[in-house]
Amino acid sequence: MGRAPCCDKANVKKGPWSPEEDLILKQFIEKRGTGGNWISLPHRAGLKRCGKSCRLRWLNYLRPNIKHGEFSDDEDRIICTLYSSIGSRWSIIAAQLPGRTDNDIKNYWNTKLKKKLLISSSTNNSGTSATILVPSTFPDHHHHHTNINLFSHHHSPYQVSAPSSTYYDQKPVLMNSSNHLNNNNNTTTYSPPNLMSLLSDNQSQHSCSSSDNGSTSNQVSYGTSTTTHAFVGSTQEHNMAYHEGFYNFNITSGVEEDHDEVHKSSSIPTPSGGGVSHSYDPWNERQNGLWSDHQNHQQLEEIKQLVSSNPNHNSGWNFFMADAQEKFMMYY
DNA sequence: AATGCCTTCAACCGCGTTCAG
């Protein structure tokens, strides 16, 4: 038994949107909003379109501040880094790129960036090992995880407890002749991939200081201060965290900060839930599916720093899911 | 100029997730 269709297929128009339809939809939403119901919106607006189609058209094309056209090097870098870390979670990646839609990024990746990387990889690795982009599956033999002290493994290879969430099922990594993944009892050692190095040298030259001797540290220096980054959210939140922006907190002490404090102190707004009491209004916080420019800017800058800080060696992301709170961390 | 192939990207489809009743 199939799912009931979301609309009367016989009475809805399909295919490309006309300028007239665009105008009707745009004016209606700007004037009345979505009303929290996309299904009824086309009827209310007088459009012979499926609600899903309207939603897509608005989100991907009509809403304000949508950015079309060429992707910048910074955007390339962010996409590559996030793809190498989390795979084809386009909406999450899009959340880090103000004005870009998941569809946009997905198309861009599939049509251009992937090829660019493949070309770069064959160039950069000529005479050495071939670097290929492959989806990897973390071993999934533990649906429950043993707490690991991430902070006791500050040096590469990172310790990774295999996450169980389907979020990671297709996590791609760059593999070269030296295998990045090794199973070791209950933990997987993971030498983070160096996807960014596949981008052009020009793109890889960035100012944040980091060792270029191949050594790995989770500590990233910005000027005279040393900062260690991580992103954290509880499992119930990690979906939201992904959607609404990354959390960050300082782990230089090796002690995880209180979540409430993390949220309070974070420059990135976080959703409510998981015991976090402050109110969260997604519409105010992220109108039209995007953070405000200021918020976007802050997030973007943080990610830029992360991405650009360590492009040439084993910088990377570390994942783990702790059992008790099933925390998800991206550990840099 | 005509044809066929390739690339791009807007739009669709189906399914998992969320949420209200």
Added chain:
DNA sequence: TCTGAACGCGGTTGAAGGCAT
């Protein structure tokens, strides 16, 4: 707690334009 409607996501499709022959 259960159920169904709606949402949101990622994969796929297909029309349109560009390019080579």
